[in-house]
Amino acid sequence: MSGQKSVTLRFLAAPMDANVRGYVGGGKILEWIDKAGYAAAAAWSGHYCVTGYVGNIHLHRVVNVGDMVEVEARVVYTGRTSLQVVCTVTSYNPRDEVRVTNTQCLLVFVAMDSDGKPTPVPPFEPEDDWEREENERAQILTAVRREVDDAMALQVYSDATETCRETLRFLAAPTDVNWGGKVHGGYVMHWIMTAGKLIAERYFHGHARATYAGGFRFYRPMYIGDLVEVDARLIYTDGAEMHVSVWVRSGDPRGTDLQTTTHCTIVYTALDEDDHEVTVRPWVPRLPEDRALERHAVDLIEIRSRLGRSEPHEH
Template identity: 90%
Template sequence: MRLSEIEHAHVGGQKSVVLRFLAAPMDANVRGYVGGGKILEWIDKAGYAAAAAWSGHYSVTGYVGNIHLHRVVNVGDMVEVEARVVYTGRTSLQVVCTVTSHNPRDDVRVTNTQCLLVFVAMDADGKPTPVPPFTPEDDWEREENERAQMLTAVRREVEEAMAVQVYSDATETCRETLRFLAAPTDVNWGGKVHGGYVMHWIMTAGKLVAERWFHGHARATYAGGFRFYRPMYIGDIVEVDARLIYTDGSEMHVSVWVRSGDPRRTELQTTTHCTIVYTALGEDDHEVPVRPWVPRLPEDRALERHATDLIQIRSRLGRSQPHQY
Protein backbone atom coordinates (compact mmCIF):
# COMPACT_ATOMS: atom_id res chain seq x y z
CA MET A 1 0.00 0.00 0.00
CA ARG A 2 1.24 3.47 -0.84
CA LEU A 3 1.02 5.35 2.43
CA SER A 4 1.67 9.05 2.61
CA GLU A 5 1.11 9.29 6.35
CA ILE A 6 0.61 7.08 9.39
CA GLU A 7 -0.60 8.76 12.56
CA HIS A 8 -0.54 7.22 16.04
CA ALA A 9 -2.92 9.21 18.21
CA HIS A 10 -2.06 7.78 21.62
CA VAL A 11 1.50 7.45 22.83
CA GLY A 12 2.30 4.38 24.91
CA GLY A 13 -0.53 1.96 24.28
CA GLN A 14 -1.52 3.58 20.99
CA LYS A 15 -5.25 3.19 20.48
CA SER A 16 -5.78 4.67 17.02
CA VAL A 17 -4.03 4.56 13.68
CA VAL A 18 -4.81 6.54 10.53
CA LEU A 19 -3.63 5.53 7.06
CA ARG A 20 -3.78 8.19 4.31
CA PHE A 21 -3.04 7.60 0.64
CA LEU A 22 -4.34 8.16 -2.88
CA ALA A 23 -6.46 5.44 -4.51
CA ALA A 24 -4.35 4.34 -7.47
CA PRO A 25 -5.41 2.98 -10.89
CA MET A 26 -4.28 -0.54 -9.92
CA ASP A 27 -6.73 -0.45 -7.00
CA ALA A 28 -9.74 -0.27 -9.35
CA ASN A 29 -11.86 -3.24 -10.34
CA VAL A 30 -13.02 -4.07 -13.87
CA ARG A 31 -15.80 -1.47 -13.52
CA GLY A 32 -13.26 1.31 -13.02
CA TYR A 33 -13.89 2.11 -9.34
CA VAL A 34 -12.41 0.77 -6.10
CA GLY A 35 -14.80 -1.92 -4.87
CA GLY A 36 -15.46 -3.70 -1.61
CA GLY A 37 -12.62 -6.20 -1.90
CA LYS A 38 -9.87 -3.59 -2.02
CA ILE A 39 -11.56 -1.51 0.70
CA LEU A 40 -11.57 -4.58 2.96
CA GLU A 41 -7.84 -5.01 2.34
CA TRP A 42 -7.26 -1.46 3.57
CA ILE A 43 -9.50 -2.00 6.59
CA ASP A 44 -7.63 -5.14 7.62
CA LYS A 45 -4.25 -3.42 7.38
CA ALA A 46 -5.34 -0.43 9.43
CA GLY A 47 -7.07 -2.67 11.97
CA TYR A 48 -3.94 -4.79 12.33
CA ALA A 49 -1.82 -1.67 12.88
CA ALA A 50 -4.13 -0.47 15.68
CA ALA A 51 -4.31 -3.92 17.32
CA ALA A 52 -0.53 -4.40 17.18
CA ALA A 53 0.12 -0.86 18.46
CA TRP A 54 -2.18 -1.29 21.46
CA SER A 55 -1.14 -4.84 22.38
CA GLY A 56 2.53 -4.63 21.48
CA HIS A 57 2.21 -8.01 19.72
CA TYR A 58 1.61 -9.48 16.31
CA SER A 59 -2.17 -9.88 16.01
CA VAL A 60 -4.32 -12.10 13.79
CA THR A 61 -7.71 -11.28 12.33
CA GLY A 62 -10.45 -13.38 13.92
CA TYR A 63 -13.63 -11.75 12.66
CA VAL A 64 -14.88 -8.87 10.52
CA GLY A 65 -18.57 -8.06 10.52
CA ASN A 66 -21.51 -5.77 9.79
CA ILE A 67 -19.88 -3.96 6.86
CA HIS A 68 -22.28 -1.59 5.09
CA LEU A 69 -20.60 -0.38 1.89
CA HIS A 70 -22.27 3.00 1.46
CA ARG A 71 -20.16 4.49 -1.34
CA VAL A 72 -17.41 3.36 -3.67
CA VAL A 73 -13.98 4.99 -3.80
CA ASN A 74 -12.91 6.59 -7.08
CA VAL A 75 -9.41 6.37 -8.53
CA GLY A 76 -7.49 9.48 -7.52
CA ASP A 77 -9.47 10.03 -4.31
CA MET A 78 -7.63 10.80 -1.11
CA VAL A 79 -8.51 7.93 1.23
CA GLU A 80 -8.36 7.92 5.01
CA VAL A 81 -8.71 4.68 6.97
CA GLU A 82 -8.95 5.23 10.72
CA ALA A 83 -8.79 2.27 13.10
CA ARG A 84 -9.59 2.75 16.80
CA VAL A 85 -9.45 0.18 19.59
CA VAL A 86 -12.80 0.20 21.43
CA TYR A 87 -12.77 -2.96 23.56
CA THR A 88 -10.36 -5.57 24.88
CA GLY A 89 -10.84 -9.04 26.29
CA ARG A 90 -8.09 -11.11 27.85
CA THR A 91 -6.25 -11.77 24.58
CA SER A 92 -8.57 -10.16 22.04
CA LEU A 93 -9.09 -6.61 20.77
CA GLN A 94 -12.06 -5.11 18.98
CA VAL A 95 -11.32 -2.32 16.54
CA VAL A 96 -13.68 0.04 14.71
CA CYS A 97 -12.46 1.01 11.23
CA THR A 98 -13.89 3.98 9.33
CA VAL A 99 -13.09 4.64 5.67
CA THR A 100 -13.60 8.14 4.24
CA SER A 101 -12.56 9.59 0.91
CA HIS A 102 -12.65 12.81 -1.07
CA ASN A 103 -11.52 14.32 -4.34
CA PRO A 104 -8.38 16.35 -3.50
CA ARG A 105 -9.65 19.17 -5.74
CA ASP A 106 -12.87 19.84 -3.84
CA ASP A 107 -12.33 18.32 -0.37
CA VAL A 108 -15.95 17.13 -0.03
CA ARG A 109 -15.46 14.19 2.30
CA VAL A 110 -17.77 11.14 2.25
CA THR A 111 -17.86 8.12 4.54
CA ASN A 112 -17.52 4.93 2.53
CA THR A 113 -17.93 2.36 5.29
CA GLN A 114 -17.45 1.60 8.97
CA CYS A 115 -17.11 -1.82 10.57
CA LEU A 116 -15.87 -3.79 13.56
CA LEU A 117 -12.89 -6.15 13.50
CA VAL A 118 -11.77 -8.64 16.14
CA PHE A 119 -8.07 -9.44 16.52
CA VAL A 120 -6.21 -11.86 18.79
CA ALA A 121 -2.74 -10.94 20.07
CA MET A 122 -0.13 -13.67 19.67
CA ASP A 123 3.18 -14.23 21.47
CA ALA A 124 6.48 -15.33 19.91
CA ASP A 125 5.34 -18.97 20.03
CA GLY A 126 2.14 -18.23 18.11
CA LYS A 127 -0.13 -18.58 21.16
CA PRO A 128 -2.74 -16.04 22.34
CA THR A 129 -1.27 -13.60 24.83
CA PRO A 130 -2.88 -11.10 27.24
CA VAL A 131 -3.39 -7.50 26.10
CA PRO A 132 -3.53 -4.27 28.13
CA PRO A 133 -7.09 -3.42 29.19
CA PHE A 134 -8.87 -0.62 27.33
CA THR A 135 -10.88 2.03 29.18
CA PRO A 136 -13.08 4.35 27.09
CA GLU A 137 -12.35 8.05 27.61
CA ASP A 138 -15.10 9.92 25.74
CA ASP A 139 -18.74 9.50 24.71
CA TRP A 140 -17.90 7.98 21.30
CA GLU A 141 -15.59 5.39 22.86
CA ARG A 142 -18.07 4.56 25.61
CA GLU A 143 -20.86 3.95 23.10
CA GLU A 144 -18.63 1.82 20.87
CA ASN A 145 -17.33 -0.09 23.89
CA GLU A 146 -20.88 -0.99 24.94
CA ARG A 147 -21.83 -1.86 21.37
CA ALA A 148 -18.79 -4.14 21.01
CA GLN A 149 -19.91 -6.13 24.04
CA MET A 150 -23.45 -6.40 22.67
CA LEU A 151 -22.19 -7.52 19.27
CA THR A 152 -20.21 -10.35 20.84
CA ALA A 153 -23.46 -12.16 21.65
CA VAL A 154 -24.92 -11.45 18.20
CA ARG A 155 -21.72 -12.65 16.54
CA ARG A 156 -21.88 -15.90 18.47
CA GLU A 157 -25.47 -16.41 17.27
CA VAL A 158 -24.44 -15.77 13.65
CA GLU A 159 -21.53 -18.22 13.94
CA GLU A 160 -23.78 -20.91 15.40
CA ALA A 161 -26.28 -20.43 12.57
CA MET A 162 -23.50 -20.72 9.97
CA ALA A 163 -21.93 -23.79 11.58
CA VAL A 164 -24.95 -26.07 11.10
CA GLN A 165 -25.41 -25.39 7.39
CA VAL A 166 -24.49 -28.00 4.77
CA TYR A 167 -22.67 -26.96 1.60
CA SER A 168 -22.30 -29.88 -0.81
CA ASP A 169 -22.60 -30.52 -4.53
CA ALA A 170 -26.33 -31.29 -4.10
CA THR A 171 -27.35 -27.88 -5.43
CA GLU A 172 -28.92 -26.28 -8.48
CA THR A 173 -27.99 -22.71 -7.63
CA CYS A 174 -25.66 -20.34 -9.44
CA ARG A 175 -22.23 -21.31 -8.16
CA GLU A 176 -18.60 -20.53 -8.94
CA THR A 177 -15.40 -21.98 -7.51
CA LEU A 178 -12.02 -20.27 -7.89
CA ARG A 179 -8.85 -22.32 -7.36
CA PHE A 180 -5.26 -21.07 -7.20
CA LEU A 181 -2.07 -21.21 -5.15
CA ALA A 182 -1.42 -18.65 -2.39
CA ALA A 183 1.53 -16.63 -3.70
CA PRO A 184 4.49 -15.04 -1.88
CA THR A 185 2.98 -11.61 -2.65
CA ASP A 186 -0.01 -12.55 -0.43
CA VAL A 187 2.11 -12.74 2.73
CA ASN A 188 1.40 -10.77 5.90
CA TRP A 189 3.76 -9.61 8.66
CA GLY A 190 3.56 -12.98 10.37
CA GLY A 191 4.55 -15.01 7.30
CA LYS A 192 1.02 -16.24 6.57
CA VAL A 193 -1.58 -15.14 4.00
CA HIS A 194 -2.95 -11.68 4.76
CA GLY A 195 -6.57 -11.69 5.93
CA GLY A 196 -7.32 -8.65 3.77
CA TYR A 197 -6.32 -10.57 0.64
CA VAL A 198 -8.58 -13.45 1.64
CA MET A 199 -11.51 -11.04 1.94
CA HIS A 200 -10.65 -9.62 -1.49
CA TRP A 201 -10.77 -13.12 -2.99
CA ILE A 202 -14.13 -13.69 -1.33
CA MET A 203 -15.57 -10.48 -2.73
CA THR A 204 -14.29 -11.34 -6.21
CA ALA A 205 -15.92 -14.79 -6.19
CA GLY A 206 -19.16 -13.39 -4.78
CA LYS A 207 -19.31 -10.66 -7.41
CA LEU A 208 -18.82 -13.26 -10.14
CA VAL A 209 -21.84 -15.23 -8.92
CA ALA A 210 -24.02 -12.12 -8.53
CA GLU A 211 -23.21 -10.78 -11.99
CA ARG A 212 -23.68 -14.16 -13.60
CA TRP A 213 -27.13 -14.47 -12.03
CA PHE A 214 -28.15 -10.91 -12.89
CA HIS A 215 -26.38 -10.74 -16.28
CA GLY A 216 -25.31 -7.22 -15.42
CA HIS A 217 -23.51 -4.97 -12.97
CA ALA A 218 -23.78 -5.88 -9.28
CA ARG A 219 -22.19 -3.94 -6.43
CA ALA A 220 -21.45 -5.24 -2.93
CA THR A 221 -23.54 -3.28 -0.42
CA TYR A 222 -23.17 -5.41 2.70
CA ALA A 223 -20.70 -7.98 3.97
CA GLY A 224 -20.88 -9.69 7.32
CA GLY A 225 -19.74 -12.66 9.29
CA PHE A 226 -16.16 -12.96 7.97
CA ARG A 227 -15.02 -15.68 10.36
CA PHE A 228 -11.35 -16.72 10.18
CA TYR A 229 -11.02 -20.28 11.50
CA ARG A 230 -7.35 -21.05 10.85
CA PRO A 231 -4.33 -19.53 9.08
CA MET A 232 -3.51 -20.01 5.43
CA TYR A 233 0.07 -20.48 4.28
CA ILE A 234 2.05 -19.40 1.25
CA GLY A 235 2.02 -22.21 -1.30
CA ASP A 236 -1.34 -23.59 -0.12
CA ILE A 237 -3.93 -24.47 -2.72
CA VAL A 238 -6.91 -22.17 -2.15
CA GLU A 239 -10.52 -22.92 -3.07
CA VAL A 240 -13.10 -20.11 -2.93
CA ASP A 241 -16.62 -21.54 -3.31
CA ALA A 242 -19.41 -18.96 -3.82
CA ARG A 243 -23.10 -19.72 -4.31
CA LEU A 244 -26.33 -17.76 -4.49
CA ILE A 245 -28.61 -18.58 -1.54
CA TYR A 246 -31.32 -15.88 -1.57
CA THR A 247 -32.77 -13.03 -3.65
CA ASP A 248 -35.06 -10.18 -2.61
CA GLY A 249 -35.92 -7.34 -4.98
CA SER A 250 -32.60 -6.02 -6.23
CA GLU A 251 -30.55 -7.94 -3.66
CA MET A 252 -28.58 -11.15 -4.15
CA HIS A 253 -27.23 -12.91 -1.06
CA VAL A 254 -24.11 -14.97 -1.77
CA SER A 255 -22.51 -17.38 0.69
CA VAL A 256 -18.76 -17.95 0.31
CA TRP A 257 -16.55 -20.62 1.83
CA VAL A 258 -12.75 -20.58 1.61
CA ARG A 259 -10.80 -23.80 2.03
CA SER A 260 -7.06 -24.35 1.79
CA GLY A 261 -4.36 -26.92 2.32
CA ASP A 262 -1.05 -28.39 1.26
CA PRO A 263 -1.28 -29.19 -2.49
CA ARG A 264 0.57 -32.46 -1.85
CA ARG A 265 -2.43 -33.69 0.13
CA THR A 266 -6.04 -34.21 -0.86
CA GLU A 267 -7.86 -32.73 2.12
CA LEU A 268 -8.67 -29.02 2.31
CA GLN A 269 -9.69 -27.34 5.57
CA THR A 270 -12.13 -24.49 6.02
CA THR A 271 -10.31 -21.22 6.68
CA THR A 272 -12.98 -18.53 6.21
CA HIS A 273 -16.73 -18.19 5.68
CA CYS A 274 -19.09 -15.25 5.16
CA THR A 275 -22.21 -13.95 3.44
CA ILE A 276 -22.24 -10.94 1.09
CA VAL A 277 -25.18 -8.95 -0.26
CA TYR A 278 -24.90 -7.58 -3.80
CA THR A 279 -27.28 -5.05 -5.36
CA ALA A 280 -28.18 -5.16 -9.05
CA LEU A 281 -27.64 -1.86 -10.86
CA GLY A 282 -28.95 -0.67 -14.22
CA GLU A 283 -27.15 1.43 -16.81
CA ASP A 284 -27.98 4.62 -14.88
CA ASP A 285 -26.47 3.10 -11.71
CA HIS A 286 -29.88 2.80 -10.04
CA GLU A 287 -31.14 -0.35 -8.34
CA VAL A 288 -33.12 -2.75 -10.52
CA PRO A 289 -34.90 -6.01 -9.60
CA VAL A 290 -33.31 -9.37 -10.30
CA ARG A 291 -35.03 -12.59 -11.32
CA PRO A 292 -35.92 -14.49 -8.15
CA TRP A 293 -34.02 -17.57 -7.09
CA VAL A 294 -36.55 -20.32 -6.29
CA PRO A 295 -34.77 -23.28 -4.66
CA ARG A 296 -36.12 -26.80 -5.18
CA LEU A 297 -33.55 -29.12 -3.61
CA PRO A 298 -33.51 -29.65 0.19
CA GLU A 299 -30.04 -28.14 0.67
CA ASP A 300 -30.89 -25.07 -1.39
CA ARG A 301 -34.14 -24.54 0.52
CA ALA A 302 -32.29 -24.88 3.83
CA LEU A 303 -29.75 -22.25 2.76
CA GLU A 304 -32.54 -19.88 1.74
CA ARG A 305 -34.04 -20.24 5.25
CA HIS A 306 -30.56 -19.66 6.66
CA ALA A 307 -30.30 -16.39 4.71
CA THR A 308 -33.59 -15.12 6.09
CA ASP A 309 -32.55 -16.17 9.61
CA LEU A 310 -29.35 -14.13 9.25
CA ILE A 311 -31.39 -11.10 8.14
CA GLN A 312 -33.45 -11.38 11.33
CA ILE A 313 -30.38 -11.75 13.54
CA ARG A 314 -28.65 -8.76 11.96
CA SER A 315 -31.77 -6.61 12.25
CA ARG A 316 -31.00 -6.45 15.97
CA LEU A 317 -27.72 -4.67 15.34
CA GLY A 318 -29.69 -1.45 15.13
CA ARG A 319 -27.25 0.58 13.03
CA SER A 320 -26.66 0.80 9.30
CA GLN A 321 -25.06 4.28 9.21
CA PRO A 322 -21.57 5.11 10.51
CA HIS A 323 -21.19 6.43 14.06
CA GLN A 324 -19.47 9.78 13.55
CA TYR A 325 -16.78 10.96 15.97
Protein backbone atom coordinates (compact mmCIF):
# COMPACT_ATOMS: atom_id res chain seq x y z
CA MET A 1 0.00 0.00 0.00
CA SER A 2 1.49 3.36 -1.01
CA GLY A 3 1.48 6.36 1.29
CA GLN A 4 3.09 4.75 4.37
CA LYS A 5 5.98 7.01 5.34
CA SER A 6 7.88 4.96 7.93
CA VAL A 7 9.02 1.38 8.48
CA THR A 8 10.79 -0.09 11.52
CA LEU A 9 12.67 -3.41 11.45
CA ARG A 10 13.28 -5.15 14.80
CA PHE A 11 15.47 -8.19 15.36
CA LEU A 12 18.29 -9.63 17.48
CA ALA A 13 21.87 -9.27 16.22
CA ALA A 14 23.00 -12.84 15.57
CA PRO A 15 26.47 -14.41 15.89
CA MET A 16 26.73 -14.68 12.09
CA ASP A 17 26.33 -10.89 11.88
CA ALA A 18 29.59 -10.28 13.75
CA ASN A 19 32.92 -9.51 12.11
CA VAL A 20 36.29 -11.06 12.98
CA ARG A 21 36.55 -8.71 15.99
CA GLY A 22 33.37 -10.15 17.52
CA TYR A 23 31.05 -7.16 17.09
CA VAL A 24 28.70 -6.11 14.29
CA GLY A 25 30.63 -3.73 12.06
CA GLY A 26 29.60 -0.96 9.72
CA GLY A 27 29.18 -3.20 6.68
CA LYS A 28 26.43 -5.30 8.25
CA ILE A 29 24.73 -2.21 9.73
CA LEU A 30 24.63 -0.68 6.24
CA GLU A 31 22.97 -3.85 4.91
CA TRP A 32 20.21 -3.39 7.49
CA ILE A 33 19.88 0.30 6.64
CA ASP A 34 19.50 -0.39 2.93
CA LYS A 35 16.77 -2.98 3.55
CA ALA A 36 14.79 -0.73 5.87
CA GLY A 37 15.22 2.23 3.53
CA TYR A 38 13.98 0.19 0.60
CA ALA A 39 10.94 -0.94 2.57
CA ALA A 40 10.03 2.68 3.40
CA ALA A 41 10.62 3.89 -0.16
CA ALA A 42 8.56 1.06 -1.67
CA ALA A 43 5.76 1.54 0.86
CA TRP A 44 5.51 5.27 0.11
CA SER A 45 5.82 5.03 -3.68
CA GLY A 46 4.02 1.75 -4.30
CA HIS A 47 6.86 0.76 -6.68
CA TYR A 48 10.11 -1.17 -6.72
CA CYS A 49 12.91 1.28 -5.85
CA VAL A 50 16.65 1.28 -6.52
CA THR A 51 19.28 2.76 -4.21
CA GLY A 52 20.98 5.82 -5.70
CA TYR A 53 22.92 7.14 -2.74
CA VAL A 54 23.59 6.48 0.95
CA GLY A 55 25.51 9.21 2.72
CA ASN A 56 26.83 11.28 5.60
CA ILE A 57 27.14 8.18 7.78
CA HIS A 58 28.63 8.71 11.24
CA LEU A 59 29.11 5.30 12.89
CA HIS A 60 28.88 6.35 16.54
CA ARG A 61 28.67 2.95 18.25
CA VAL A 62 28.98 -0.69 17.29
CA VAL A 63 26.22 -3.27 17.72
CA ASN A 64 26.97 -6.26 19.95
CA VAL A 65 25.86 -9.81 19.27
CA GLY A 66 22.62 -10.47 21.17
CA ASP A 67 21.51 -6.83 21.10
CA MET A 68 17.97 -5.97 20.12
CA VAL A 69 18.27 -3.80 17.02
CA GLU A 70 15.75 -1.32 15.62
CA VAL A 71 16.23 0.19 12.18
CA GLU A 72 13.71 2.96 11.57
CA ALA A 73 13.35 4.41 8.06
CA ARG A 74 11.26 7.55 7.44
CA VAL A 75 10.53 9.33 4.18
CA VAL A 76 11.50 13.02 4.53
CA TYR A 77 11.62 14.39 0.99
CA THR A 78 10.44 13.54 -2.52
CA GLY A 79 11.38 14.75 -5.98
CA ARG A 80 9.54 13.77 -9.13
CA THR A 81 10.75 10.15 -9.22
CA SER A 82 13.09 10.07 -6.21
CA LEU A 83 12.62 9.71 -2.46
CA GLN A 84 14.94 10.60 0.41
CA VAL A 85 14.75 8.48 3.54
CA VAL A 86 16.37 9.00 6.94
CA CYS A 87 17.41 5.75 8.64
CA THR A 88 18.19 5.59 12.37
CA VAL A 89 19.75 2.50 13.95
CA THR A 90 19.39 1.97 17.70
CA SER A 91 20.25 -1.04 19.82
CA TYR A 92 20.10 -2.26 23.39
CA ASN A 93 20.81 -5.31 25.52
CA PRO A 94 17.39 -6.93 26.17
CA ARG A 95 18.41 -7.57 29.80
CA ASP A 96 18.80 -3.89 30.70
CA GLU A 97 17.14 -1.98 27.81
CA VAL A 98 19.61 0.92 27.89
CA ARG A 99 19.17 2.11 24.33
CA VAL A 100 21.98 3.68 22.29
CA THR A 101 21.90 5.25 18.84
CA ASN A 102 24.40 3.56 16.56
CA THR A 103 24.06 5.67 13.42
CA GLN A 104 21.76 7.81 11.33
CA CYS A 105 22.04 8.54 7.63
CA LEU A 106 20.19 9.65 4.52
CA LEU A 107 19.35 7.38 1.59
CA VAL A 108 18.14 8.34 -1.88
CA PHE A 109 15.97 5.92 -3.86
CA VAL A 110 14.47 6.12 -7.35
CA ALA A 111 11.08 4.53 -8.02
CA MET A 112 10.90 2.28 -11.09
CA ASP A 113 7.95 1.14 -13.20
CA SER A 114 7.40 -2.35 -14.61
CA ASP A 115 9.65 -1.51 -17.58
CA GLY A 116 12.54 -0.52 -15.29
CA LYS A 117 12.17 3.23 -15.96
CA PRO A 118 11.91 5.98 -13.32
CA THR A 119 8.30 6.70 -12.41
CA PRO A 120 6.67 9.57 -10.46
CA VAL A 121 6.14 9.21 -6.70
CA PRO A 122 3.47 10.78 -4.47
CA PRO A 123 4.65 14.14 -3.07
CA PHE A 124 5.67 14.26 0.59
CA GLU A 125 4.66 17.14 2.85
CA PRO A 126 6.28 17.31 6.33
CA GLU A 127 3.79 17.35 9.20
CA ASP A 128 5.85 18.03 12.34
CA ASP A 129 9.01 19.87 13.40
CA TRP A 130 11.28 16.82 12.97
CA GLU A 131 10.01 16.15 9.45
CA ARG A 132 10.29 19.82 8.49
CA GLU A 133 13.91 20.03 9.71
CA GLU A 134 14.89 16.79 7.96
CA ASN A 135 13.09 17.91 4.80
CA GLU A 136 15.15 21.11 4.74
CA ARG A 137 18.36 19.23 5.52
CA ALA A 138 17.68 16.77 2.67
CA GLN A 139 17.62 19.68 0.24
CA ILE A 140 20.93 21.03 1.64
CA LEU A 141 22.54 17.60 1.31
CA THR A 142 21.38 17.41 -2.31
CA ALA A 143 23.35 20.57 -3.09
CA VAL A 144 26.42 19.27 -1.23
CA ARG A 145 26.27 15.97 -3.15
CA ARG A 146 26.43 17.89 -6.42
CA GLU A 147 29.51 19.77 -5.19
CA VAL A 148 31.19 16.52 -4.12
CA ASP A 149 30.33 14.88 -7.46
CA ASP A 150 31.94 17.79 -9.32
CA ALA A 151 35.12 17.41 -7.23
CA MET A 152 35.15 13.63 -7.78
CA ALA A 153 34.81 13.99 -11.55
CA LEU A 154 38.21 15.73 -11.71
CA GLN A 155 40.10 12.88 -10.01
CA VAL A 156 42.14 10.14 -11.69
CA TYR A 157 42.49 6.65 -10.23
CA SER A 158 45.07 4.62 -12.14
CA ASP A 159 47.93 2.24 -11.43
CA ALA A 160 50.34 5.20 -11.08
CA THR A 161 50.36 5.01 -7.28
CA GLU A 162 52.63 4.04 -4.39
CA THR A 163 49.89 3.95 -1.77
CA CYS A 164 48.56 0.99 0.21
CA ARG A 165 46.14 -0.63 -2.24
CA GLU A 166 44.22 -3.89 -2.55
CA THR A 167 41.79 -5.30 -5.10
CA LEU A 168 39.25 -8.01 -4.26
CA ARG A 169 37.74 -10.03 -7.10
CA PHE A 170 34.86 -12.53 -7.03
CA LEU A 171 31.63 -13.49 -8.80
CA ALA A 172 28.30 -12.05 -7.65
CA ALA A 173 26.37 -15.01 -6.21
CA PRO A 174 22.63 -15.85 -6.34
CA THR A 175 22.44 -15.20 -2.58
CA ASP A 176 23.35 -11.54 -3.27
CA VAL A 177 20.15 -10.87 -5.22
CA ASN A 178 17.54 -8.30 -4.17
CA TRP A 179 13.80 -8.18 -4.83
CA GLY A 180 14.34 -6.79 -8.33
CA GLY A 181 16.74 -9.53 -9.43
CA LYS A 182 19.87 -7.37 -9.12
CA VAL A 183 22.67 -7.40 -6.54
CA HIS A 184 21.46 -5.88 -3.26
CA GLY A 185 22.92 -2.44 -2.56
CA GLY A 186 23.44 -3.39 1.08
CA TYR A 187 25.72 -6.25 0.08
CA VAL A 188 27.74 -3.93 -2.18
CA MET A 189 28.24 -1.55 0.75
CA HIS A 190 29.36 -4.48 2.91
CA TRP A 191 31.98 -5.43 0.28
CA ILE A 192 33.20 -1.83 0.21
CA MET A 193 33.52 -1.67 3.99
CA THR A 194 35.39 -5.00 4.02
CA ALA A 195 37.92 -3.82 1.43
CA GLY A 196 38.35 -0.48 3.17
CA LYS A 197 38.96 -2.13 6.52
CA LEU A 198 41.58 -4.38 4.91
CA ILE A 199 43.49 -1.33 3.67
CA ALA A 200 43.24 0.55 7.00
CA GLU A 201 44.43 -2.41 9.08
CA ARG A 202 47.21 -3.28 6.64
CA TYR A 203 48.50 0.28 6.75
CA PHE A 204 48.18 0.65 10.53
CA HIS A 205 49.21 -2.94 11.34
CA GLY A 206 46.45 -3.04 13.94
CA HIS A 207 42.74 -2.68 14.62
CA ALA A 208 40.80 0.00 12.70
CA ARG A 209 37.10 0.80 12.90
CA ALA A 210 34.97 2.61 10.34
CA THR A 211 33.74 5.88 11.86
CA TYR A 212 32.45 7.81 8.84
CA ALA A 213 31.38 7.19 5.25
CA GLY A 214 31.06 10.22 3.03
CA GLY A 215 28.58 8.76 0.58
CA PHE A 216 27.96 5.55 -1.35
CA ARG A 217 27.15 6.46 -4.95
CA PHE A 218 25.41 3.82 -7.06
CA TYR A 219 25.92 4.43 -10.78
CA ARG A 220 24.49 1.29 -12.40
CA PRO A 221 23.09 -2.10 -11.37
CA MET A 222 25.10 -5.26 -10.88
CA TYR A 223 23.83 -8.70 -11.87
CA ILE A 224 24.20 -12.22 -10.58
CA GLY A 225 27.18 -13.90 -12.22
CA ASP A 226 29.03 -10.63 -12.83
CA LEU A 227 32.72 -10.44 -12.12
CA VAL A 228 33.06 -7.96 -9.25
CA GLU A 229 36.20 -5.93 -8.62
CA VAL A 230 36.49 -3.93 -5.37
CA ASP A 231 39.51 -1.61 -5.59
CA ALA A 232 40.50 0.15 -2.33
CA ARG A 233 43.36 2.57 -1.70
CA LEU A 234 44.56 4.87 1.06
CA ILE A 235 44.41 8.53 0.01
CA TYR A 236 44.90 10.54 3.23
CA THR A 237 45.85 10.27 6.91
CA ASP A 238 45.26 12.70 9.77
CA GLY A 239 46.10 11.75 13.36
CA ALA A 240 44.27 8.49 14.03
CA GLU A 241 42.22 8.73 10.83
CA MET A 242 42.81 6.89 7.56
CA HIS A 243 40.75 7.90 4.51
CA VAL A 244 40.22 5.05 2.08
CA SER A 245 38.67 5.43 -1.38
CA VAL A 246 36.88 2.34 -2.72
CA TRP A 247 35.60 1.78 -6.26
CA VAL A 248 33.44 -1.15 -7.33
CA ARG A 249 33.42 -2.28 -10.95
CA SER A 250 31.56 -5.20 -12.49
CA GLY A 251 30.78 -6.88 -15.79
CA ASP A 252 30.45 -10.11 -17.74
CA PRO A 253 33.35 -12.40 -16.69
CA ARG A 254 33.67 -13.53 -20.33
CA GLY A 255 34.57 -9.99 -21.37
CA THR A 256 37.32 -7.56 -20.40
CA ASP A 257 35.40 -4.31 -19.88
CA LEU A 258 34.29 -3.70 -16.28
CA GLN A 259 32.05 -0.71 -15.61
CA THR A 260 31.99 1.42 -12.47
CA THR A 261 28.98 0.59 -10.30
CA THR A 262 29.67 2.17 -6.89
CA HIS A 263 32.11 4.47 -5.10
CA CYS A 264 32.66 5.64 -1.53
CA THR A 265 35.37 7.21 0.62
CA ILE A 266 35.42 5.86 4.19
CA VAL A 267 37.23 7.13 7.28
CA TYR A 268 38.73 4.49 9.58
CA THR A 269 40.09 5.24 13.05
CA ALA A 270 43.11 3.38 14.40
CA LEU A 271 42.51 1.82 17.84
CA ASP A 272 44.63 0.04 20.43
CA GLU A 273 43.57 -3.12 22.32
CA ASP A 274 41.51 -1.00 24.73
CA ASP A 275 39.69 0.78 21.89
CA HIS A 276 41.57 4.04 22.42
CA GLU A 277 42.57 6.09 19.38
CA VAL A 278 46.15 5.71 18.20
CA THR A 279 48.00 8.08 15.88
CA VAL A 280 49.04 6.39 12.63
CA ARG A 281 52.21 7.12 10.71
CA PRO A 282 51.44 9.85 8.16
CA TRP A 283 50.99 8.91 4.52
CA VAL A 284 53.28 11.20 2.51
CA PRO A 285 52.47 10.93 -1.21
CA ARG A 286 55.21 11.49 -3.79
CA LEU A 287 53.62 10.69 -7.15
CA PRO A 288 51.39 13.30 -8.85
CA GLU A 289 48.25 11.17 -8.72
CA ASP A 290 48.71 10.35 -5.03
CA ARG A 291 49.28 14.04 -4.20
CA ALA A 292 46.17 15.02 -6.17
CA LEU A 293 44.05 12.47 -4.29
CA GLU A 294 45.39 13.71 -0.96
CA ARG A 295 44.32 17.26 -1.90
CA HIS A 296 40.96 15.87 -3.00
CA ALA A 297 40.46 14.25 0.42
CA VAL A 298 41.21 17.57 2.14
CA ASP A 299 38.75 19.35 -0.17
CA LEU A 300 36.03 16.83 0.69
CA ILE A 301 36.60 17.39 4.41
CA GLU A 302 36.08 21.13 3.88
CA ILE A 303 32.91 20.60 1.81
CA ARG A 304 31.39 18.23 4.36
CA SER A 305 32.28 20.50 7.27
CA ARG A 306 29.54 22.80 6.04
CA LEU A 307 26.94 20.16 6.80
CA GLY A 308 27.22 21.00 10.49
CA ARG A 309 25.36 18.31 12.42
CA SER A 310 27.08 14.97 13.05
CA GLU A 311 24.97 13.68 15.93
CA PRO A 312 21.68 11.86 15.17
CA HIS A 313 18.55 14.01 15.07
CA GLU A 314 16.11 12.29 17.43
CA HIS A 315 12.36 12.66 17.15
